[in-house]
Amino acid sequence: MSASPRLAAVRLGFGPSRGGEAEGAEAMLAALAGPDVDAARWPVGDFATALANARAHREAQRAHRAGTEGAGEALRAAQRARREEMDGILAHRLARAAAGQPFRERLAWFWADHFTVRPREPRMRAGVAAYADAAIRPHLGGRFADMLKAAALHPMMLLYLDQAESVGPNSRQGLRRGRGLNENLAREVLELHTLGVEAGYTQADVRGLARLFTGLSFTAETGFRFAPGRAEPGGDKVLGRVYGSGREARLEDILDALEDIAARPETARHLGWKLATHFVADTPDTGLVDHLAEAYRAGGGALRPVYAALAEHPATWASPGAKVRQPLEFLACAFRALGADPLGLAGLRARDRARLTFAALAAMGQPFEDPTGPDGWPEAAGRWITPHGLAARIDWAMTAPPRLLEAAARPDPRALVEAVLGPEASEATRMAAGAAETEWEGVGLVLASPEFNRR
Amino acid sequence: MLTRRFFLRGAAAVGCSAAAAPLVTPVTLLAAPWEQRLVVIILRGAMDGIDALRPLGDPAYAGLRPTLAAEAATGLDNFWALHPALDPILPLWQAGELAFAPAVSTPYRDKRSHFDGQALLEAGTGTDLAPGQARDGWLNRMLGAIPGTTAETAYAIGQDGLLVLAGQAGVLRWSPEARLTLSPQSRLLIEHMYHDDVLFRDAGGQAMTIADAVAGEDDMAGAGAGPAVPLAAFAAERLKEETRIAAFSIAGWDTHRDQARVLPRALTQLARAIVTLRDGLGPVWERTAVLAMTEFGRTARENGTGGTDHGTGGTLFAAGGAIRGGRVIGRWPGLAEADLYAGRDVMPTADVRAVAGWAMRGLFGLDRGLIEATVFPGLDLGSDPGLVA
Numbered sequence: 022m023s024a025s026p027r028l029a030a031v032r033l034g035f036g037p038s039r040g041g042e043a044e045g046a047e048a049m050l051a052a053l054a055g056p057d058v059d060a061a062r063w064p065v066g067d068f069a070t071a072l073a074n075a076r077a078h079r080e081a082q083r084a085h086r087a088g089t090e091g092a093g094e095a096l097r098a099a100q101r102a103r104r105e106e107m108d109g110i111l112a113h114r115l116a117r118a119a120a121g122q123p124f125r126e127r128l129a130w131f132w133a134d135h136f137t138v139r140p141r142e143p144r145m146r147a148g149v150a151a152y153a154d155a156a157i158r159p160h161l162g163g164r165f166a167d168m169l170k171a172a173a174l175h176p177m178m179l180l181y182l183d184q185a186e187s188v189g190p191n192s193r194q195g196l197r198r199g200r201g202l203n204e205n206l207a208r209e210v211l212e213l214h215t216l217g218v219e220a221g222y223t224q225a226d227v228r229g230l231a232r233l234f235t236g237l238s239f240t241a242e243t244g245f246r247f248a249p250g251r252a253e254p255g256g257d258k259v260l261g262r263v264y265g266s267g268r269e270a271r272l273e274d275i276l277d278a279l280e281d282i283a284a285r286p287e288t289a290r291h292l293g294w295k296l297a298t299h300f301v302a303d304t305p306d307t308g309l310v311d312h313l314a315e316a317y318r319a320g321g322g323a324l325r326p327v328y329a330a331l332a333e334h335p336a337t338w339a340s341p342g343a344k345v346r347q348p349l350e351f352l353a354c355a356f357r358a359l360g361a362d363p364l365g366l367a368g369l370r371a372r373d374r375a376r377l378t379f380a381a382l383a384a385m386g387q388p389f390e391d392p393t394g395p396d397g398w399p400e401a402a403g404r405w406i407t408p409h410g411l412a413a414r415i416d417w418a419m420t421a422p423p424r425l426l427e428a429a430a431r432p433d434p435r436a437l438v439e440a441v442l443g444p445e446a447s448e449a450t451r452m453a454a455g456a457a458e459t460e461w462e463g464v465g466l467v468l469a470s471p472e473f474n475r476r
Numbered sequence: 477m478l479t480r481r482f483f484l485r486g487a488a489a490v491g492c493s494a495a496a497a498p499l500v501t502p503v504t505l506l507a508a509p510w511e512q513r514l515v516v517i518i519l520r521g522a523m524d525g526i527d528a529l530r531p532l533g534d535p536a537y538a539g540l541r542p543t544l545a546a547e548a549a550t551g552l553d554n555f556w557a558l559h560p561a562l563d564p565i566l567p568l569w570q571a572g573e574l575a576f577a578p579a580v581s582t583p584y585r586d587k588r589s590h591f592d593g594q595a596l597l598e599a600g601t602g603t604d605l606a607p608g609q610a611r612d613g614w615l616n617r618m619l620g621a622i623p624g625t626t627a628e629t630a631y632a633i634g635q636d637g638l639l640v641l642a643g644q645a646g647v648l649r650w651s652p653e654a655r656l657t658l659s660p661q662s663r664l665l666i667e668h669m670y671h672d673d674v675l676f677r678d679a680g681g682q683a684m685t686i687a688d689a690v691a692g693e694d695d696m697a698g699a700g701a702g703p704a705v706p707l708a709a710f711a712a713e714r715l716k717e718e719t720r721i722a723a724f725s726i727a728g729w730d731t732h733r734d735q736a737r738v739l740p741r742a743l744t745q746l747a748r749a750i751v752t753l754r755d756g757l758g759p760v761w762e763r764t765a766v767l768a769m770t771e772f773g774r775t776a777r778e779n780g781t782g783g784t785d786h787g788t789g790g791t792l793f794a795a796g797g798a799i800r801g802g803r804v805i806g807r808w809p810g811l812a813e814a815d816l817y818a819g820r821d822v823m824p825t826a827d828v829r830a831v832a833g834w835a836m837r838g839l840f841g842l843d844r845g846l847i848e849a850t851v852f853p854g855l856d857l858g859s860d861p862g863l864v865a
Contacts, residue, residue: 183732186781201780205732208588208786218589219606224818345675384653386635393520393636393727396591404637406675408682409654415683416655419662447672453665462662469666471673 024338027443031341031476032300033332034123035353039360039432041440046332049124053162053325059120060158063113065150066106068176072241075144078103103144108366110150111378111389115363118353128161128328129153130349131299134397136172136214138181139390145180149390152177165292165322166283170276173210176239182206182395189235189253189270202253207231209395215282217291226259233257233264233275247272260285289317296331302343303401306336341445342475345402348385350476351414352378355468358441359432361425369424377421384413406474418468423461434463442472509624512763512798512839513715515722515753516615516640516832519746519770520594521729524784525791526776526811526822527739529576529804530557536811540777544735544784556804561740564747568754568795572802575863577792577831579809581772581824588786590730593771598640600829602854612643614829615721618836618851619645627682630721631714633707641723648682648719652710656687701748708749712756715764724749729770733781750795762797765835765864769793773822776811789822792831798839798864805831805861830857838864 030036030043037043081099084092118126133153140146156175160168172178179185187203188195195201207230212218236252239245252270256263262281265274282288293313297305309331316330317323331337346354356363366374382389386405392398399405422431434454438446450470457463467473527544531537533555538545549557550566556576558566568574583603584596599605600614619625620643627646632638634651641647658666663684670676690713704726711722726749728742746768754761773790789809794801809815809823817823833847834857848855 183781183783186733188780190780195780203732203779203781203783204785212587212589218587218592224586224588384651384655394590394730399637401637402675403642406679407635407649407651408679408686409635409649409651411676411679412654412656412683412687415658415666415680419658447669449669449671453669456661456665458659458661462659466662466665466669470669471676474676 024332027445028338028341029332030123031445032337032344033127035118035126035350035357036473036476037441037443038119038357039437039440041443049122050325050328050332052122053125053128053328057122057125057158057161059117059122059126060154062120063116065110065113065154066147068148068151068155068244069241071106071145071147071151072176074099074102074106074147075142076241078144103147104371106147107379107389108374110147112363112366114150114349115353115356118350119357119363124328125161126353127300129158131296132157132161132168134392135295136168136178137392137395137397138175138177139392139395140177141180145177146390148177160324162325163323164283165288165317165324166280168324169210169214169283170279172214173206173279174237174245176244178206179237179239179245182209184234184237185239187231187235187237188251189232191254192235192252192270193250194248195251195253202228202231202235204228204231206237207234210279211282213396215291216285216287217294220285220287220291222260229257229259230278233259233278236270236272237275283322286314286318289314289322292317293327296327297336298400300331300344301337302340306339309334309336342472343402344400344476345405346474346476347398347405348382348387348410348414349389351385351474352382352417354473355418355421356425358437358468358473359422359426359464360430361422365425373424377417377424381413381417381421384409385417386410386413402475414474415465415469419462419465422464422468431460432464434460434467437464437467441467442470445472446470447472509622510720510840513720513722513757513760513765513796514836514839515711515715515764515766515796517746517749517766517768517793518594518598518638518640518723518725519729519742519768520636520725520727521590521742521770522593522772522774522786523729523742523770523790524731524735524739524774525578525770525789526773527735527784528559528562528743528793529578529791530559531555531578531808531811532557534808534811536776536813540811542778543782544778547736552804555808559739559743561743562747564744564751565795568750569802573754573795573797573799575794575799575801576804577794577806577826577828577861577863578804579789579806579822579825580769580792580828580831581789582828584772585788586818588772588788590771590786595639597769597771597828598638600640600832600852604854610639613638613640614832614851615641615723616643616645616647618840618842618847619643619647619721621846621850622840622842625720626718628718631711631719631723633711633722633724636725638723638725641721648686650682650686650690650710652706654683654687656683658684701752702745704745704749705752708752709756712753715757716760726768731774731783732779732785733783735778735783738783746793750793754795764796765798765839766795767792767832767835768795769828769832775820776816776822777820787821788817789824790828792828794831794835794863800862800865805863826858826861827855829855831861831863833857834860834862835864 026043026045029046078099081096085096156171182205183203184206188200190201232253238248256265293310316326320326438454453466598613599610630647632641632649670680707724774784774787807825829852
């Protein structure tokens with residue numbers, strides 16, 4: 022490996038910590054073989070709980086509308102519980118990022134974005150983090166095909182991309198109720214999750230996969246459930262192969278298709294390009310993309326060899342600072358650099374907390390866990406460093422640190438530059454850190470510097 | 477100690493980049509080359525054109541839309557009816573300030589990806605360039621071709637990227653919820669830190685200039701009325717001044733299911749945005765054209781889940797005092813099985829770029845050759861639909 026521990030921390034993690042500690046690429050990758058201790062230590066809830074809380078909120082709202090006695094108090098309690106739930110999820114996600122396995126965390130964020138879900142209604146927002154923990158996290162160091170299956174079968178995905186409503190027109194339920202297909206999930210699996218839009222699939226493949234996907238369903242009690250009564254009978258042709266037959270529809274056929282699609286060379290290339298685009302450069306080196314795709318193929322779709330290929334390729338380390346940190350990364354890096362405990366957010370007044378977290382992220386262009394569409398967040402630096410997005414970052418940098426740290430814990434801005442930016446700091450940033458009118462402003466300037474906002 | 481030297485060094489290095497100029501000098505308020513205003517609204521997610529503007533007179537319509545067409549709509553004439561969520565803009569139709577172009581599309585076909593579809597719509601290119609390859613948008617190329625435009629001439633508003641206004645020509649970008657207050661010393665130091673990083677220098681410079689310009693304005697006008705209204709209110713504020721072109725986007729059109737419940741929310745946003753522009757612009761509305769366009773339409777048939785899937789031909793909305801409205805323009809292809817594109821979508825009968833091109837020709841007097849060579853390279857504009865008075 023040809024990277025300094027500091028550079029590895031910047032490119033593959035959330036930067037050095039306040040004291041300048043950085044563990045190096047090898048240790049960061051090796052941690053993936055061990056247990057996922059941070060997820061257990063800072064839980065973000067599960068789907069069943071998110072669903073139950075959402076239902077409790079809906080019930081409370083109904084009762085309130087109906088004028089039931091005491092319903093106002095119950096509704097306020099349910100709303101408070103939802104806010105606390107989201108506050109907790111954000112704080113725990115930041116705490117994981119500040120902890121000891123930053124590459125695992127970066128991967129968890131990357132793959133959850135690759136398999137973006139959004140809640141169908143705002144009260145299900147807590148389900149997003151629960152989905153990422155259940156479907157994405159267990160497979161970060163495993164096989165892509167397993168992650169694909171877990172994501173495609175998760176109730177949040179089935180809800181988001183309308184699969185839960187799609188019914189085979191000739192299935193028992195389709196014939197009885199006159200319902201039919203919805204091709205949303207099938208299209209995005211091919212276009213976004215696996216082959217990529219440039220691959221040579223057709224509308225017929227989308228329809229075939231949509232027919233094959235019928236039957237993917239869930240219940241509140243069991244979570245995922247395969248419902249043969251909604252599945253379109255007969256075989257379905259996808260990318261030249263027919264899955265299933267005239268007999269009863271089976272989940273195995275769907276899993277076989279996903280396994281095959283994951284193994285295709287277009288998928289290898291698409292994933293290699295996505296990883297390189299996210300970790301290295303908005304327009305990545307084609308040699309690097311080829312190298313990642315080859316590692317994916319050679320490893321039979323295992324992901325750890327792909328990460329190893331990323332770490333060993335010179336292009337990965339050749340363009341430090343080429344990427345801009347996304348707003349949530351910026352927050353995580355700032356907590357890490359300041360040595361501030363994200364759980365301390367709980368001690369702030371609700372309004373201040375919201376201003377420094379959810380409102381700030383929205384103003385920076387990245388409302389928490391709420392991208393516009395299933396393609397997730399944009400990668401291009403210019404999409405983040407806009408006048409309004411940068412204004413929000415500067416505003417956060419200049420106002421948040423005194424609220425997150427006791428005055429006694431305030432870093433010396435000149436020391437902060439060296440610890441967090443080190444040799445990457447420009448002369449101008451070093452000079453600004455020392456020339457600010459107050460130490461807090463100096464700290465803010467370090468966080469607002471181009472070097473801190475790049476990786 | 478920081479001195480004026482940094483500013484001077486900045487000025488020398490910035491050179492001819494219009495977007496970077498605000499860092500070192502206040503925006504120069506040159507008179508814009510025209511008085512007419514153009515607002516482009518990108519409807520992200522593929523609006524179902526035939527639910528928004530319903531061809532009730534088409535004999536196939538009711539059969540294709542058994543549940544969606546069941547709800548009452550507001551009749552415009554003996555063929556077309558407006559979705560009830562668009563009632564707020566009905567007075568514009570009656571005043572001759574609202575027109576529609578149904579069955580329009582970009583050249584994008586068959587793969588029906590939102591993201592490629594939007595990329596092509598905003599790039600304004602043909603299919604010779606792969607979607608996503610384009611680095612600039614058609615509004616930006618139009619600005620670049622007109623002498624005398626300044627960064628202030630055009631505003632990209634809101635958080636999203638708006639490729640349609642991206643490119644070589646300087647434009648301003650802002651989102652109405654953004655804030656920036658800094659001590660003079662911090663501001664100076666930030667300018668110094670950003671000086672050698674062109675991305676941060678341009679964005680930071682614009683941020684500081686705009687923050688100064690809009691200070692004291694009622695910057696949260698329309699908050700609470702939904703996401704599009706503050707964008708429209710901000711656009712109206714700027715268009716009353718030196719700005720001539722504004723663009724923003726409205727999302728929420730991807731109605732794969734439960735469309736009867738979901739689509740009205742997006743239509744309400746669009747209607748409110750148009751009404752907010754009219755009210756905010758006052759007398760300037762007379763010289764304004766608003767074009768709202770989407771990446772493609774949706775399937776002619778309802779799908780199995782009370783919604784519609786990705787289609788081809790879509791509908792363009794045109795509003796404003798500069799629009800010859802009260803009309804539905806272009807050729808309606810019909811919805812009979814044989815008339816559909818690929819047996820499933822509304823057949824496009826005109827290129828959405830031609831509609832926009834003729835509108836710009838009418839508003840700004842652009843040369844036809846310039847539109848066909850530079851703004852929409854390779855496009856044949858065809859005949860004038862007469863959208864602009």
